[in-house]
Structure formats: structure tokens, C-alpha cells
Amino acid sequence: MKPLTPLERRKERKSRDHNQVDMNLVSLIDVFTLLIFFLMSNTGAVETLASPRAVKLPESHSQKAPKETVLVVVTANEILVGSRVVATVAEAMKVDGDIIEQVKAALDVEASREVIRKENEADSKRVTIMGDKDIPYRLLKKVMVSAARAGYSDVSFAVRQRFEP
Amino acid sequence: MPARRLKKTPAHLEITAFINLIVVLVPFLLSVAVFTHLSVIDLALPAQSNERIQKLDPDKPLKLEVIVRARHVEVNDKHGGRIVDPIPNVTSGPDVRTLALTIKGIKEKFPQHDDASVLAEDQVPYESLVQVMDAVRAGHQVQGKDLIVTDYFPNISVGDAPVIRQ
Numbered sequence: 001m002k003p004l005t006p007l008e009r010r011k012e013r014k015s016r017d018h019n020q021v022d023m024n025l026v027s028l029i030d031v032f033t034l035l036i037f038f039l040m041s042n043t044g045a046v047e048t049l050a051s052p053r054a055v056k057l058p059e060s061h062s063q064k065a066p067k068e069t070v071l072v073v074v075t076a077n078e079i080l081v082g083s084r085v086v087a088t089v090a091e092a093m094k095v096d097g098d099i100i101e102q103v104k105a106a107l108d109v110e111a112s113r114e115v116i117r118k119e120n121e122a123d124s125k126r127v128t129i130m131g132d133k134d135i136p137y138r139l140l141k142k143v144m145v146s147a148a149r150a151g152y153s154d155v156s157f158a159v160r161q162r163f164e165p
Numbered sequence: 166m167p168a169r170r171l172k173k174t175p176a177h178l179e180i181t182a183f184i185n186l187i188v189v190l191v192p193f194l195l196s197v198a199v200f201t202h203l204s205v206i207d208l209a210l211p212a213q214s215n216e217r218i219q220k221l222d223p224d225k226p227l228k229l230e231v232i233v234r235a236r237h238v239e240v241n242d243k244h245g246g247r248i249v250d251p252i253p254n255v256t257s258g259p260d261v262r263t264l265a266l267t268i269k270g271i272k273e274k275f276p277q278h279d280d281a282s283v284l285a286e287d288q289v290p291y292e293s294l295v296q297v298m299d300a301v302r303a304g305h306q307v308q309g310k311d312l313i314v315t316d317y318f319p320n321i322s323v324g325d326a327p328v329i330r331q
Contacts, residue, residue: 062302065205133295160204
């Protein structure tokens with residue numbers, strides 16, 4: 001058989017290429033492009049508080065931005081100071097008085113740290129409590145009193161922002 | 166003789182590189198995106214550990230106390246006693262709508278006051294406490310497409326509810 005001339009070869013290739021399936025990606029790209037713009041506009045601000053997965057926070061209208069402070073997390077089972085588990089809820093509920101010694105001890109350690117920058121000194125005596133929405137006030141009170149005894153005089157509650165009235 | 170016609174093939178865009186970029190960017194941005202924004206409520210100390218809050222101030226005639234009990238919410242003035250009848254809870258928790266209306270009425274009578282105490286019973290869940298604090302702190306009205314926020318009593322302290330003697 002006679003070899004094809006370059007022109008013929010091109011023609012044949014063209015016809016072969018034409019048979020391949022053409023995927024219609026236009027709508028997919030549309031969606032992705034929109035999604036990218038939406039996500040990019042959403043990731044503007046850096047969050048100082050990461051939303052916890054183990055704690056269901058109550059909702060509130062408050063729009064005050066959280067500050068960089070010592071964090072006490074009260075989940076349904078455990079109490080954490082910083083990111084360390086210091087006591088279980090069952091233990092804390094059994095305590096007779098209002099002070100949970102383990103929480104106070106852990107916060108005392110935090111309080112003993114020196115503040116390096118002067119302008120951060122005002123915030124150093126502030127504690128943010130991230131509590132599960134189902135914990136009873138009795139437990140919350142014990143945590144707050146323990147924090148107060150460790151010198152953390154300003155308490156803030158972390159909440160999930162709600163927009164509808 | 167048939168007319169010579171230019172055979173038109175649809176234009177092909179080379180978009181593979183663009184799709185690659187998008188496929189990488191979308192999962193990355195999705196993993197970084199924050200869908201629930203957190204905020205904080207500031208409050209004063211629990212009253213029993215801070216004597217200053219407990220002290221009566223004769224210059225301030227109103228000392229608003231909102232007592233959250235297991236079944237109802239009481240709105241009291243520490244000097245003048247009960248302001249309204251106890252507001253019974255609804256199924257989802259404290260009746261914050263009625264409470265908000267009550268607080269609004271009080272704020273209209275005492276516009277210069279910013280302080281309030283929210284006192285809770287031991288077994289009251291944290292969520293109810295936050296809901297009541299929210300209602301006492303500020304009001305939210307829908308006006309057209311905006312949400313108008315009016316401060317009522319933003320300086321809230323939290324404390325123990327007085328025990329009812331049986």
C-alpha cells in the first residue's frame with residue numbers, strides 16, 4: 001500500500017480526532033467560578049477562636065469579636081484549660097463548694113506567665129468560657145468562681161453568632 | 166454545481182489548565198472557609214465573689230434583676246420588688262419575646278440605666294441563661310430589610326437566684 005502524503009495524513013487525523021467525545025464543561029466551570037468568588041470573599045477575616053466540634057455553643061446576637069485570651073472549654077464530659085483536660089464534669093459536679101481546685105490550679109499556672117507586651121496586660125486577666133449549651137448553671141458558676149479566685153476577673157462567654165431576630 | 170461552503174468546526178477552548186486550577190482551589194478554600202462566626206458576651210463577675218457589685222447605690226433607683234428559674238423568668242427591681250408577673254417558659258426555653266417587650270418597657274422608663282443582673286437557679290441550662298442575657302442586653306427590631314439593634318442594659322452581671330423557701 002502506498003504511504004499517505006502529509007496532506008492525506010492530516011485529513012485522516014482530523015477525521016479521527018473528530019470522533020472523540022466532547023465533554024460539555026461550561027456549566028461546571030460556571031459553578032466552580034462562582035464558588036471560588038464566594039469562598040474567597042468569605043475567607044477574608046482570620047478567626048481568633050476556632051469553632052469547636054465537641055462543644056455545641058449557644059446562639060446569641062452579640063457581635064463582639066473574641067479576643068486572644070485564656071480559654072476554658074466546658075464540654076458535656078470534660079473541662080479543659082487551654083487545650084489540656086484538667087477535670088471531668090462528673091468530678092466538678094461532686095465538689096461541694098464553688099471552687100474546682102484543678103481548674104483553679106491550671107489557671108494559676110496561666111496567670112503566673114509574664115506578659116511581655118505592655119498593651120496586652122489589660123487582656124491578660126480575661127478568660128473566655130466556651131461552654132456546651134446544655135451544661136447547668138451550677139457547673140458554669142463553679143468554673144467562673146474558680147477563674148475569679150485564680151485572678152481572672154473578666155469573664156466572656158463564647159457564643160455562636162445568630163443573625164435572624 | 167454545488168456551492169462551495171466552508172466547513173465550520175466549533176471553536177475549541179483549551180481549558181484543561183483552568184479546570185486544574187479550579188479543582189485545586191475549590192477544596193482548599195472549602196477547607197479554609199468558616200461558616201459559623203463566633204463572638205463573645207462580656208459580663209461582670211458572679212455577684213457572690215465581688216462585694217462591689219452587691220453594694221447598694223442610692224443614686225441609682227433602679228436595680229434590675231432578671232431571675233431565671235426552672236419554669237419561669239421573674240423581672241424584679243431590687244429596691245421596688247416585682248415589676249411584672251413571672252413570665253412562664255415556652256417549650257423551647259424562656260419566653261424571650263415577652264421578656265424582650267418587658268425589658269423594652271423598663272428601658273423606656275429608665276433610659277439612663279445600663280446595669281442589670283441576671284440571676285439563675287442551679288439547674289438552669291447555659292443556653293437559657295444566654296438567651297435571657299441576650300434579651301436583656303439589647304433589642305432587635307426588623308425595619309424593612311435592616312435589623313435595628315437597640316442597647317437596653319448592656320452591663321450584665323451574673324449571679325445566683327435567691328432560693329424560694331418552700
